[in-house]
Amino acid sequence: MELAPSPLARPFPDIPAIDGVTLRIARARYKDWDRCDLTLVEVAEGTGVAGVFTRNVCCSSEVELGRQQVKSGKARALVVNAGNSNAFTGYRGREAVEQIMGQVASGLGCAPSEVFVSSTGVIGVPLPKDKARAGIAAVLDAQPCSWEDGANTIATTDTFPKGAHAAAMIGDVRAEVGGIVKGSGMIAPDMATMLGYIFTDAAVAPAFLQECLSRANAGTFNAITVDSDTSTSDTVLLFATGKAGNSALQNWDSTGADAFYAAVEEVCRELAQLVVRDGEGAQKFITVQVSGAVSDESAHRVALAIANSPLVKTAIAGEDANWGRVVMAVGKAGEPADRDRLSIGFGGHWAAREGQPVSDYDEAPVAEHLKGSEISVEVDLGLGEGSATVWTCDLTHGYISINADYRS
């Protein structure tokens, strides 16, 4: 975290201790830096796990293994290496992951398949096994640490630590849902250079836990984009220790299932938005709302075309209500649209209605809105009932500076 915090940063929230979850951190020195870069989260015996992973076909060994491991629904530990993504490193990369799994399993007395590993950082350099071995030995002996320490330790190019919390009443049992996330560039559906870990003390059957995570993911982590690039390592895992004492949620009909899902979705949304707020070079947080589409899926694709358009993002960076660029982005999305029914607004003020500039258009309130740091772009396609919301940030000189200089 060498850069100044993003102007869109939020303070780290109060996240209570979650029964059955213990965080520890250590220095593996994967890069030439003097900070903790290795995180171990131990979860209680009997913890269930669900996961969603990048769709990038050139994914890392960590992701390949994680996809397999999550099928069992059982977890005892999570390890996160920061500074080296270990992606595109062939068998040597895989050996490093398997070494970590074995070492942690020995330390905690569990099966290697119950140890989930993530790595984030530069692509193409095998994770150094000696550093990993020493780091794991150190972290197994470390004292428990705070959520904020964990959030700082999983970070790479992030400029502030990111966490979120919500609670749910499951019958008369209060369950906590807390999570941390890292990510700022290479962010796009599906999944981004984003690692997110959410923990709850609720008891939830693994199949239903997966259903909750997949559903929440669609409208949160999969509805953010910074630069349209999708990383090779993206992972979100949801761990449920069951220590809260509720009778395990089995499906949507279980008492408290809706409340639990709402808490998971709230945490996912907050974590996803925090990643956009740390978008590389971001000066403005942009909410793109599309309505009037032929379906929700179509609205989602149109919203992403707008949110990924460099011309729209640079216009907003320049505080320019250039709705013509929004028209262009709608038109290129490949979805049903009719120029003569299209309406576009900023901050609740229509600039164009039904295919033409608003005749008595007053740009003053729109210009005022665009000077702020929380921008909203509204598009009504005028065709149907489909709607979607996507979050992104503006495209600035900061993005170029960070990405033309950041290096292996």
Next chain:
Amino acid sequence: MELAPSPLARPFPDIPAIDGVTLRIARARYKDWDRCDLTLVEVAEGTGVAGVFTRNVCCSSEVELGRQQVKSGKARALVVNAGNSNAFTGYRGREAVEQIMGQVASGLGCAPSEVFVSSTGVIGVPLPKDKARAGIAAVLDAQPCSWEDGANTIATTDTFPKGAHAAAMIGDVRAEVGGIVKGSGMIAPDMATMLGYIFTDAAVAPAFLQECLSRANAGTFNAITVDSDTSTSDTVLLFATGKAGNSALQNWDSTGADAFYAAVEEVCRELAQLVVRDGEGAQKFITVQVSGAVSDESAHRVALAIANSPLVKTAIAGEDANWGRVVMAVGKAGEPADRDRLSIGFGGHWAAREGQPVSDYDEAPVAEHLKGSEISVEVDLGLGEGSATVWTCDLTHGYISINADYRS
């Protein structure tokens, strides 16, 4: 053309007069500027025409009308308005185009449907009819001008005028093919904020003329990208006056058809590459070559994913051989790829082979290559015989400056 010429600019070529083609320019003052911004190209009676147009569904009236007009295969004139794209302007925009068509038809003694109109510039402001009327009156009376004058007059944010020329022997008749193009931002398949006009004195049946243009377009104008954004106005027209005196080309079996096609393709490729060379903020011209794909179409999509990746483009701007970002872009393309068969190189030097960094990788020649202004990225997917080439430019601070400031 207020900006300094692109460092990748090429001098305007010698394009000979083409029999049956007369260019004239005038000042319509569509914007508050003191330069010619209205171009009229008169073509001889009997001229055939073919066209390809943007697939952006929010296209301009000019494009809607042009798509219809080109079906007849007949043309007598082309009008290009610079400074106002007349897109998203509803019935008022359409009326302005129809007024121009009628006025030119009266002046030249032809049918309005034989007058093709293009407009380029800001979206959402109806083309002012009074300025258009005065401008057309002036241009009808103007003296013939050079190709370079025409290329300068159709330009907007371009930093240098763009033209290309080739010749073909059709039997024992020499035919000329010459063209001009404008475009620098909002460039992506399919078609870009790009207006291209190609003229030949060959005699070619309209259906075959269209076949030649469509085929050439696929590997040239549709193989360039600057920023992944697709404009509402893109158009390429090919006019054949028939004045060279060859017997009209009817199909691929006609004598000289291959030579004619080769000349058309050469002009299209040169014009397309010139647009990339004027990419907003471009400092480096990048050729992305993908081989070993399961099909040519698959290779094309992978090449575009690389060429459109902001992280790849900023890495090259920073002269960083960050092949990990190329891996990421391959993986997100949604096409068949196998991490462990993938090879990536720069300037003819492999950085990674079959899923792993090259063991004796010498970065020096790659670093030297990346310091130049003509960069090549090679990807071998190792799966099949499909290949494709795409051209793009790097993503720099210049792009942000131009697009965060340029305004309606």
